[in-house]
Amino acid sequence: MSVARENKPPVIADVARLAGVSVPTVSRVLTGAAKVSPEKQKRVQDAIAELHFRPSAAARALVSRQPRIIAVLAGNTSRYGYAETIRGIEESARADGYLVTITVVESAEHDDVDTAVSLVLDQPIAGIIVLKFDPPGVAALHKIPTDIPTVSISGVRENLVPQAVLAEADAAREMTDYLLDLGHRTVHHVRVPPSRREDGRTTGWRAALLARDAPVPEISDAGWDPESGRAIGRELATRPEVTAVFCGNDEIAMGVIRGLTEGGRAVPADVSVAGFDDHPLAAMWSPPLTTVRQDFAGLGTRAYGLLTKVVARETVRKYSSERPSLVVRESTAAPRGDR
């Protein structure tokens, strides 16, 4: 009989026995850490195949002190930007032989943050990437012990840990300038839940307005659900002075357009609406949505790259992406009076 232990998964000792070599020799062919004679190599290989042996990841992680898992902490996983960023992280990690875990931080409340962070800390992980796009993400970052390799992803620079950033503020400013250049007196802003007091999109929008001496209208706060944008759109439809709206993301922009339309205002004839992100459906929308293209997957990739350096204890510095780019489609136009 070749199966040494009834019903239990084979261990390295079983392989060694079957191949007629010592345990470390099996380990050597497994890791390739040292030379093994071709003959024994083959015997070991055969034994492994025969027993369907797979080394225990738990034992390896214990002895080598290098778990092959990285954790992602995020306030959300299914909205477009989040999902794409995670996709970018996973893709790079997989190519590198790392598995990635995702855990969502339901809210910035102590209990939720603690649950999520503890869950991650209680597993054998190599490092953590936190998506600091919203308050839960920010709260989570602050709860992570400083001795754990950590990287954050954000729309604004900060110095807590190395981070991959998107130059959101610059892009928002560019978008606002574009709208102003079209002839709009000012630009209204519908914000998605910000990560701090104010996120990059809002900052850039305000800066552009102030730089041109345009009035700074009160901000409308939306949630993550497009439905919340619709309600805001309906409200905006009742205010004739609103001719241009810059939204925190495309999904909200789509809701806003819907609400505006329901309220009797045509887009872009009566009011121009712009989004942010370049959601896959933005081009399908009617009218096709003017927006800002963000390379979320690339952001994830860069964050992963940063993390591997931190894990390897190399010195790293803050990273910065190329600026997101303006994509002009048909949901924006010059105001009525100007045409």
Add this chain to the structure above:
Amino acid sequence: MSVARENKPPVIADVARLAGVSVPTVSRVLTGAAKVSPEKQKRVQDAIAELHFRPSAAARALVSRQPRIIAVLAGNTSRYGYAETIRGIEESARADGYLVTITVVESAEHDDVDTAVSLVLDQPIAGIIVLKFDPPGVAALHKIPTDIPTVSISGVRENLVPQAVLAEADAAREMTDYLLDLGHRTVHHVRVPPSRREDGRTTGWRAALLARDAPVPEISDAGWDPESGRAIGRELATRPEVTAVFCGNDEIAMGVIRGLTEGGRAVPADVSVAGFDDHPLAAMWSPPLTTVRQDFAGLGTRAYGLLTKVVARETVRKYSSERPSLVVRESTAAPRGDR
């Protein structure tokens, strides 16, 4: 000095020393497995806090043989249905103290499948959930050794492993019947990449047509990107006999509507278009999309529940969800001649 080992994370022995107890006693207060006197309990607790001690997950996984991680294998992670299903899995797992990993199976090619499955198998995991929505998912499922606790999620029943299913075929049939009842002579079908020769949506559509002796038009194959739906929509726009289109998912339906519109056909005046999934943007679309609501998150939750039973070696049987429900909105109407 209370820190026993310079620069290294504290281990259980450090805690024991500081608290003046034995290592097993510390372990006992950690796990709560056995009684410890209140006094020592407190000393241990204090030592843990002082040292910021966290037990090594790797060591625990090794000795207890019960990793607290479950893996999800999927052909995709960011499209709506996938992302929502994963969200459901993660939510239940987190509540249960399990971490979830995600790994993408890029294609059904041997190399991609092998990379993904090996990655997962090389880590300390308790079990696997595979999203069998597409060919990569199906291929991955077949590569998983049978001794690993595994559950699949799918739109059609099969018997390989326990699975959480959505009664897609029934819902598709209901949708097709609804369209036929409106007075359409037949219903065209735009398919998303199927998991097997034919998935539940296509099967249900065909069954409904056959049952009513309606002609069964040739199927149009779309990809996952809405853009591919748009191309199909343009093509469909050139064929006057097309008056009703049932699409494999909402994103494709939105693309099809766009293409149809660009081709000069009005929706629903000239042609009715229905989707599948009830994407968050479906209600925002113009016209608001008629679709089928699927409870993806619930599906994920049920799959997780199944997996925990398999892990615990309880006997389980196939699960089945309530049937998805029809959501009639404004993208469908009676054909022109009937009005």
Add this chain to the structure above:
DNA sequence: GTGAAAGCGCTAACAC
């Protein structure tokens, strides 16, 4: 209740 001793399955160190 509590400590000593014995592993979990693997890799690292060290001879030969």
Add this chain to the structure above:
DNA sequence: GTGTTAGCGCTTTCAC
């Protein structure tokens, strides 16, 4: 090259 000896940091007997 290869085997022997030691652990990795915990939990689990098993005495007392």
